[in-house]
Amino acid sequence: MKFLRAIGICGACILVALVAGCGKPDADVGDAAAKSITIWWAQWAPAEGLQELGNEFEKETGIAVNVSQIPWDSYQTKVFMNFANKRTDFDIVVGDSQWIGVGATKGLYLELTDWLPTAVDMDAINERAWRYLCEYPSGSGKYFAAPCETDAIGFAYRKDWFEDPKEKAAFKAKYNRELAVPDTWDEFRDVAEFFHRPDQKRYGCAPLTGRAYDSLTMGFQQIMWTFGGSWGDPETYRADGYVNCEASVESLEFLKELLKFAPKGALNLRYSQTLEVFKNGTTAMVMDYFAFFPEAVDEMGDKAGFFIMPRKGDRRVVSLGGQGFSISAKVPPEQQELAKKFIAWFLQTDIQKKWITKPAGFTANKLILQSEEFRQATPYNEPFAESLEHLQDFWNVPQYSELLSVAQKYVGEALDDVKTPKEALDAIAKEHEKIFAEAGLLKEE
Amino acid sequence: MVSQRTGLLKYGFVGPALVVLIVLNIFPLLYNVVLSFTDAELVGGGARYVGGSNYSRVFSTAEFVEAIRTTAVFVAAAVSIELCLGFCLALALQRGFRGKSAILTVLLIPMMLSPAVMALFWHQILSGDYGILNHILAAVGLGQPEWLTAPGLKLISILMIDVWMWTPFMMLIALAGLNSIPQYIYEAAEIDRAGAWRIFRRITLPMCAPLLALAVLLRTTDALKQFDLVMAVTGPNDAATQTLSALLFQKVFGDGKTGLGSAYACVLLVIVIALASVFTRYIDFIQRKQGKTQQ
The missing domain is CATH 3.40.190.10 (Periplasmic binding protein-like II)
Known part of the structure; x- marks a missing residue:
């Protein structure tokens, strides 16, 4: 009997505590929320x-x-x-x-x-x-x-390496021009190749390639746009013929080529990681959003310089x-x-x-x-x-997250050599059009 | 009067557990099934009934087939390696020797740690550039693979971590199985001049089989849901390591497609239940067989 009574009292106490616990914080939140x-x-x-x-x-x-x-x-x-x-x-x-x-x-x-x-x-x-x-x-x-x-996305670079007279002379001897901040993607490739010395733990460049969230897509799309490709037609939402056009394929092949001059693990570098390979002093040029660059200055001081995304021909596009x-x-x-x-x-x-x-x-x-x-x-x-x-910017339609995960996955497969750049971009075109069609956005051309 | 009170007391004890079971297990399960027939999204709008279109989408997409393949490869490799290593370790630890309990304790540590935390530690260890494993490999003059990013190695790295974590579990169950075999059976076999291999094949293995099958069942159902290691090592959207659970996460929380994700969850549940029932039938079969032999 005593035992049953004890259980009853305990149960009542727990109930009272739960009711009191549920009610009180709301009132507190209400007071604070009015002023914050x-x-x-x-x-x-x-x-x-x-x-x-x-x-x-x-x-x-x-x-x-x-x-x-x-x-x-x-x-x-x-x-x-x-x-x-x-x-x-x-x-x-x-x-x-x-x-x-x-x-x-x-x-x-x-x-x-x-x-x-x-x-x-x-x-x-x-x-x-x-x-x-x-x-x-x-x-x-x-x-x-x-x-x-x-x-916007930009590049941080090792200013001290670029200004080193020995490096300048060696670069001039090899490429027959001055070592300078690259203005075009072709120049960028040469500079990355020049500084890539894995035996000395020095690497040429680190593009954004992170598979989580959006960094690979943000890193790739600006090269694609600059080469003349696009994600699709914003009027008709057609992707076939745009994201898999010759220029887009060429841009993905170019990104893959740049990875030859990248540090270890460069197949999956998100924003904090490209910054990391810059701060650890191993990489000549790293791609990242400008908002991450204060850390580069804090860590590297005068050794860090910054430049805008290179152009191709007269086209220069930067990921927003x-x-x-x-x-x-x-x-x-x-x-x-x-x-x-x-x-x-x-x-x-x-x-x-x-x-x-x-x-x-x-x-x-x-x-x-x-x-x-x-x-x-x-x-x-x-x-x-x-x-x-x-x-x-990338598509900002309500279906953007599905479009983004498709882009992330297939561009990633191209970097991993699971698909050729053409196959990967064809797959993106097909999947993106399917998503647009399901959303009722796809129009006949 | 007393028996009436005792009856009430019984309900009092069982009731809370029943409520928890209904609220936390049965209701979410049924709700998930309902959601899988709608176009529910993570945010905004209501859910419309769409019939079986989510299921037809699940079975018609290449990514589902790829995720099934990745999951199957992972489960088969992880469970068989863990079983072999665990059983070998159990055989080595079966006999008493000095320091056995200390070794046993150390071997059990990985199993007791949080998978997410362990995955983050392993992420540091396996890093291509600054990871300690590659430093050791370099010191002995071997190559330094990019464990976490090389296309062919990403899944293997996840497998390595899983084997490291769960081999002790297999060892523990195998050890329990070995210790449950009566000593007189071994003595009888020795009197009959049975060789070590024959003893192992005819006595040790068959008598451990029900417990080993149980261990395989538990590990298989667990490995089928592999998620935390994938998240920590590559993220949920990497085609090379995208298991069914990672794909499910990507659909619900990445793409915001709750209805479609629920369909994936139902399919995963059916696979787990199907495999579990095959294993339980197998365990029953072994036990019945052993019962007959003993009679």
Whole structure:
């Protein structure tokens, strides 16, 4: 009897604890949420800078800003898993450019079309940043984000190696021209070949080839565009004849050739890893987003230089990076208003001037981008500002993630010699058209 | 009165476990089956009934066939290597010797560690450029393969880690099987002047077989779901190492196709159940056979 009573008392205690535990935190969250906003972003240097500016915003307005950083490889998964809830844990997500389609069409992002012109000087911001980071569909004038971080892919190089008189003389003797930062992909190939000395643990170049998320596609597509290929026709969504055209095949063969001059493990180098092979002093030229380059400067100092993506003929195209601020449609209107306050504050020219002083705080503000002060502030600002005029992005339709995983897989198979470049690109064309057809986007030419 | 209370008490003890089973196992399973007939996506919109189109898509795509092939190769290689090594280790450890318990403890450590953490450690060890394994190979004048990125080596590297982690499990079960064989049977065989090979083939192996089959069953069902090592070594979207579980993850969390991913999950479940029932029938068969022999 006593035993039964004891069990009954224990059960009642557990029940009371559970009920109390379920109820109380909600009330606490409600109180705190009224005065704070949560921003989710990837784990990298600019997010630190955003937190610092958020602290200034709190001093001015009393609204706390919490920037949560999530590792790049799991960023997309975590954000979209959170969007699957009725209410998101973040008020603002600094979403990748390709997400804009899914965010806009699935009711995840709050539409900002009417609000933006009332709060932000839209003419002050680079048109490509609006088009690629904020607008969906392209050219519609409907906005679902405001520019936060504008980014592009570039190269970091060993300035000390390039300036070494012995290296210069040897290069001239071999290639009959001066050793300089490569302006064309052909020159790039020669410089990579020249510096590739595996016996001395020196390697020529490290392109982006990571199989997780998007780094292989981001690294490859700009070479493809520069060679004259493309992912497809944005009007008809036809991929056959575009992604597998002769120029695209040639570009993939070229990427494979570059890998001959790459360090060990170069068949799977994501953003942090190309940076790593630069920081460990082994590789002459590494491809990465400019926002990763502050670490290269911190580690390598004056030995690090930076240059824009090379051209082929008169064509130079750079993979767009960067993200826009999007307000979650799954938070209460009061939180959305606080989020708007922060975005309007952040995009003021005075605050953007502070933003560019943060590591990799890349602005889309045209006046600041053109200013000598910005271009001279860091060794990578000048090539970054130049890159903005050559930006292009992957598909940003709601089906982008399926398109991306197909591209990642088959380009990867071409690098692994499982498929020839032509076979891999044919497979991408076929799969991409299938995805577009299922989504009802594919049109007859 | 007392028996009524005892009856209630029984339900009181069984009830919570039953609720947990229904909430955490049976409901998600049924919900997954329902989702597999819809076009549900990870975010946005409701789910529409689409009949068996997800299943027809699963069976018509090349990636499913490739994932089945990769998974089959992995399971067959991992389980057979682990079984052979585990059984050999068990035979070596069967007899008592000085330091046996210390060696046994050390051998069991890999099995007790988290697969995800171990995969990250092995990622460092196998790194082509700075990994300790390649440094050792270089020191003895051997080549330095790119374990984690060379197309032919990626799956082998995952296999190596799996074998390292799970051979102790096979060893443990084989050791239990060996210790359960009565000593008098060996003594009788010696009196009959049976040779070591004959004793092994006619006594040791058959008497261990039910436990070894159980170990193979457990490892096979586990290896079929291989996911964490693939994620840590190459990521889920690398064609060379994409197992069924990795493909399922990619469909649901990479592509956001919850309905399609649920269909993959159902297919994987059917494969696991089919294999498990084959093994359990085999175990039953062995036990019945042994029962008859003993009679």
